[in-house]
Amino acid sequence: MSRIGVFVCHCGTNIGGVVDVPKVVEAAKQMPLVVFADENKYTCSELGQASIRNAIDEHRLDRVVVAACSPRMHENTFRRTVAAAGLNPYLLEIANIREHCSWVHSDHDEATVKAIDHVQMAVAKVARHEALFPKTIGLTKRALVIGGGVTGIQAALDIAATGHEVVLVEREPSVGGRMAQLDKTFPTLDCSACILTPKMVDVAQHPNITLLSYSEVKEVRGFVGNFEVDILKKAKMVDHSKCTGCGTCWQKCPGKVSSEFDLGLGQRTAIYIPFAQAVPNKPVIDLENCRYQTFLKWDESQGGKKPPECRICEKICPTKSIDWEQQDEIVTEKFGAIVVATGFKTFDHSVYGEYGGGRYPDVISSLQLERLMSAAGPTEGEVVRPSDGAHVKNVVFVQCVGSRDDRVGRPYCSKVCCMYTAKHAIMLKEHDPDVQCYVFYIDVRAGGKDFEEFARRAQDESGAIYLRGRVSHIYQDGKNLKVLGEDSLIGRPVEIEADLVVLATGMEASDNADTLAQTLNISYTIYNFLIEAHPKLRPVETQTDGVFVAGSAVGPRDIPECVAHGSAAAVKAVALLSQDSLKSDPLTSIVDPMKCVGCFACKVVCPFNAIEEQVTRDKRTVSSINENLCKGCGLCVVACRPGAINLRGFTSQQLLSEVLTLVRE
Amino acid sequence: MSENSAPLIIGFLCNWCSYAGADMAGTSRAAYPSNIRILRVPCSGRVDPMMIVKCFQEGADAVLVAGCHPGDCHYNEGNYYGRRRFALLRELLDFMGVERERFRVEWVSASEGKRFAKIVTDFTNEMTKMGPRKAS
């Protein structure tokens, strides 16, 4: 038989002013199993807590009900209180008689009746409570960072700085991400490469960081502190342990293809580094375009001339680093924490038929303009037309391409386009004072430090003409482009002859972000952006413990935000890795293997992959809960028809006891 | 306690959104009738249809289940499963003579204190008007 103590709080007059507290105490004394009931002015005060501790001692209480404010407020406080008196902290139940009673009801009698009912429910529930004990689990003190853009780089460096090992996985042959493609950054006009490359080099050189470029995460098993990750290392065909990155091979390679990094505006070779400052500064061979591969695959029956064997890279490599035998390889690594920073890609504007659908060479994306403006880009910083190489004079910018547009399924704002277009207008004017820029916009969103000033500068100092309205049509007219739009402020159609049109393409989640999210068991929006645990208060955590998200993989963000989130995720990861062991929340599901019939409805509904299959001694396959993965939602409990699963802290017995106090009185 | 013919409404509120929303109603002193008795559950997906049937079978006049808005579930998916279960359960209950109005499901976020108060007020008024349940 339990010995339950009930402590009813006046909360000053917050409760006592409405609820007849002494009456509640008297009613509590009559409830089954209650051996002690008392009232406090403020139960959460040191005095109030002491009275609970004393009563536990004096009356040998084994369970405690506190009738006070919401459990969301002080449940943990009172758990510590009862624990201090030697009780298991889970042998406590809170009756919410403030937020759910005295604060919302003015009739004293009704409020008192309700308070008594809530106390009775809590008493009935706590009688069914059991002592619960968190489990201690060990952890691997290493972090995995997925994505080597500026966010991932920042996160990796910050984690590494605390002495923890980091593995940074990057899908491309080099880290750097989108920021590496930019010329300057707004609103300071810092050279993007100048501020990024030192960090890229730091990553490569940091003793605590292992960089796995040209690699992808394939499979994630385990749980917080104990992840096991399969990483696919794609075959580079170059032995990076021998290669010095001297560059002879990519200078001599005859296989020329369009450069992804330069977005089709320049070329690269088949053995290549994506850009000059690439890290690692060692090449990979693009087998699709390698002449030796074409030679190997050549089939006489297809006719034509047999291609040359090539193998020039192999012949000229001074360190004999070319390795034609290399294969894709999967390595399995253990981590305690994972930071996801998979970034974004730009919207593909070819879906806009009215903008030429990608057919006009002189209608380019903003990111392409960045490459044109970059001194390290395909034109060495000369802004010329892709079609004929002519210098540009009239440039039209079209905003919100793939942003704020329901028609293309992108209703959200990409946040950075207004600012980078202002930057482009300013930069173009700086390059060539004769250039005239026109900007078709919907709104200019310039919220941010120095942003509004910067956007004004594009108009006031650089003379860009901002036209509020959508562009309805762009077409080729001789060598130039005609841009038809509307200036909605004066309500008149506008026609501008341009030699270059720049589309401010929005941000989208990077390719396969959804697949990766599924692998990691974190959620993602319908646009494939990752979802944080709480958009305000837990911005880098996810619903899966130990997995953190940062940067523009979560949603459109600019560089400083990405860096800040990278650091934030790093701190969260480090906070986790700095612990000697982890304590699991004991409020998890539990399976009675005798009752389980092995239908595994639980496994199907569990959002956290916490249900495992287990074979009993009598050879039945039954479910069992991985308590480290279980979050205590209770979905499995309801899915389980035979009632083999229960949820600690919210057992069916406990909830039913509460209900029965209401209906059987 | 359904004396003086006031309807007994049993509310199951998910801890993360709706229970917090009811807390918010308190914090903002948004008054509502006192008939409802509130149980805290981790998720609307933890509310077992058996529990709801039990409430009715033992004489409750009405049941309210409140959870996070679709897409906001603390456990990602709990309310989606709940939604399906409740949709069918309500049909079955109605078919067996427990009017569909007596079993209400609402999505209430942690910030919707006023809305929670309004929901409970409307529900209580409706149930008072309908009167106690007839059978069993």
Added chain:
Amino acid sequence: MASDFTQQIREKARELLEDGTVECVIGYETGSDGISARPAFIYNAADVERLVFDNTCTHNLVKYLLNKKAKSTAVVVKGCDSRALNLLLSERQIERDKAFVVGVVCPGIVESRWNERSEQLQKRCDWCRQHTPVVSDFMVGDPVTEQPPADFADVAEEEAKTAEERAAFWQQQAERCIRCYACRQACPGCYCTDCFAESLDPEWVGIRIAPAESQMWNTIRAFHLAGRCISCNECERVCPVNLPLSLLNRKLEQKVLELFDYRAGMSEDAPAPLITFKKDEKLGIAE
């Protein structure tokens, strides 16, 4: 036709038992009244002559696969029964390679009781949209593909009553129920080793054999079959006090079809409606 079916089933059974494909054939034989069928378990080829198939073969024999410890069992199934196979396969209660399914294209089953046999087809045959088994290793009869449209006139009739009338109706039914659990024992979808109804703690269904408890039992029994009931209507047939259990099952069947476009047991892979969801679906809940 019936005698032809009987012959084909006997021959197949003989073959399966003789070549050791199966240890047991579960089929039908003539009952003690000499006019209606009952389940038969045949272990020896010599006994296959006991097997019959006629329009009194009402039992859903799939239920028996749940307890079979044999390495391999052959089972005779009608169209409706066969859907139970998919249900049990998807819920991992039986193993496909341990069952040899003798499907019978169902000619329709008549109302029969011990020593009583009418020529009136059973209710479920009026609703039936599955004369041809959905799972079979050997088919008796020519498969029919025609599917009549779903008809829920019986449900609609009940729904036309007022809530108060419906409550009173089910109250009367609950008063009759003696909680023998025959409905559960006959149902292929009821296979829990510990049924919620007999759980002492939590005590969902009280021990009293009384209307409130019986109401709880009947409601939850139906709900546990929501999206799982394969419409064989064995529950109603076996009920010794003739409770109209099919009404509850069919109400849910209708709703499941309407809301989720789902019919239980039609395939092994489609997830049952209550263990899946669609984010954007509209179900009339909190909208």
Added chain:
Amino acid sequence: MTKTLSKNELESWLGNILKERTLVAPRCVDDLTLFLPVASVDEIAFDCGNTDLSPKDWFFPRTEALFTAEHKDADIEITPAVIEQETVIFGIRPCDAKGIAILDGPYLADPADSLWAQHRAKTTMIGLSCSSPAPQCFCTSMGGAPFDSSSVDILLTEVNDGYIVDAVTEKGEKLLQGVELKESDVSGSVPSCDTQVPAEGITEAVKRAFDDPYWGRLADRCLHCNICAYVCPTCYCFDIRDRTEGGKIERLRTWESCQSKGFTKIAGGHDPRVDKGSRLRQRFCHKLLYFPEQFGPLGCVGCGRCVVSCPVNIDIREIISDVQELGAKVGEGSS
């Protein structure tokens, strides 16, 4: 000479009984015939044959409180259940009445079950001879007869223009006080029960066939529902559980059956009758072996309800025949 009562006189007599006591009689409720209290004589189904459920509900209710307990200050106050209402059951068949009577064996053996004793004392049974035994009936094989008066208080036998009245017990005579009976020389035609079951020596045969695989094979088809036990007039097993409401506790006894899984589960989780065969065998061993060994008569009265109700046609008559054969075979083997 016999005493008779016309149909009208019977009805007015029953009408008088109804005023003072609870009158329970066969009533048609939709498609079922059940023993239920009647509010007027019109409700009685006089020609219903055997009812769908047996009348045992009126002696061994499906649910019955044994006592209630309540907290009184620091103490617990227990109030035992008392049966006060006088009840008359009209239209009970000789087989069903015998079913009740033989349960005096287990229920009145020391220590007697007080509730059973009270029910028996407060209830008067007016039997009705069975004029047209149904195809499933086999009472004569089980030591009964369609006109057997041994277990009722009054036996009525339908004749052309009324009923022959036979007051069997003192209780019966008391109930008939004040009723004017006609003297008559009519005699009821003696119906016979066609179905004969070889029940003689069955106890011995069951004993011999106890370990035969027969039971396991029979159980193949058994669904293990409780129909047979719940329709049976002589199945008397029960379960006991407490029910709380507020601060009150009721100790309840309800029907249970040896066919239920877990019926014989004991503390610690062991169940000696876990397989279906042993559970099914228990039913027949109890009726045909243990009951007669302990209390004398066979535990089956041949009412035939289980024969009709079993959804998979487990037919006790067939089993008796089978077991006789088996027993004989085993007997030969051992001798």
